[in-house]
Amino acid sequence: MTTDTESRYQQLVARLKGSDHRLTPQRMALLRIIASGEGHPSATGLYEQIKTQFPTTSLATVYKTLSLLKELGEVLELGFSNDDNRYDGNRPYPHPHLICVRCHNIMDPQVSLVDDLTQEVAELTGYQVISHRLDFYGVCPACRRSP
Amino acid sequence: MTTDTESRYQQLVARLKGSDHRLTPQRMALLRIIASGEGHPSATGLYEQIKTQFPTTSLATVYKTLSLLKELGEVLELGFSNDDNRYDGNRPYPHPHLICVRCHNIMDPQVSLVDDLTQEVAELTGYQVISHRLDFYGVCPACRRSP
DNA sequence: GTGCTTGCAAACAGTTTGCAGATAG
């Protein structure tokens, strides 16, 4: 576990305890995985990973824990109408995603102009802009090489 | 029906005929609605409107027709994991949306920088960027005034 | 007349919920 992963894990543990929630083994296992920030796992993916440590874990518990973390603002949920939702517990604030339509990998590109966009929209429309969602779809370099 | 609506309707009719698809009354009714470009209707919303003219219409037919128009590239589908999907048959290419979290109205803001963003992401990551999805969430001026 | 299209109902998939038993604090 990297230092970042460890500190994010401790942060999440503190957040749960500080909001009067219990720290169960199943929750700890989930926190460990999402703190690592590797990929953008689905609920089922998390479930499969946790099951290797706690074989009796249920998918419902994974969903309930994710829901709790969403309420606490510690997890970003990427909802898809076609596919299962993905979760990011490392950067729980809106940020762009880049999705390969071939291998379905999801990465976080660095994009500089997003805040300018939000500002532009707010000024233009009179809306109070709270949040956003920005996904790019494309073909990643690896998939371009092997068609 | 405005001139724009009428011409878009004719365009859609031509597209169906040109691709060897049949022009049924149910399809004509749906084309008329989406050609008008008013709002971002859901499948159920379209269904309710069409039913006033053709009471025996089924929701499945609405879905099948929307699916066909998607394949032809004549309709943009906005998928939501929480809510029902919305459809835009007037601007069937990716463009930003602004969604009021209070009244759920959806509008199309004019945003100038989006193509720059796409370019930036492509150059930065080596991806071949095909498409994107950009939604802003906020509170519209009307809802801000009446809390 | 032919075969695409419709309408119905059942199937589907991901997510949520209710509840009885288990357990963290």
Added chain:
DNA sequence: CTATCTGCAAACTGTTTGCAAGCAC
């Protein structure tokens, strides 16, 4: 000890599918 959490199974919701009857061309 007790309120929260878990695991199971059933419920839910929007969308898709299979099929027999209908109808556009």
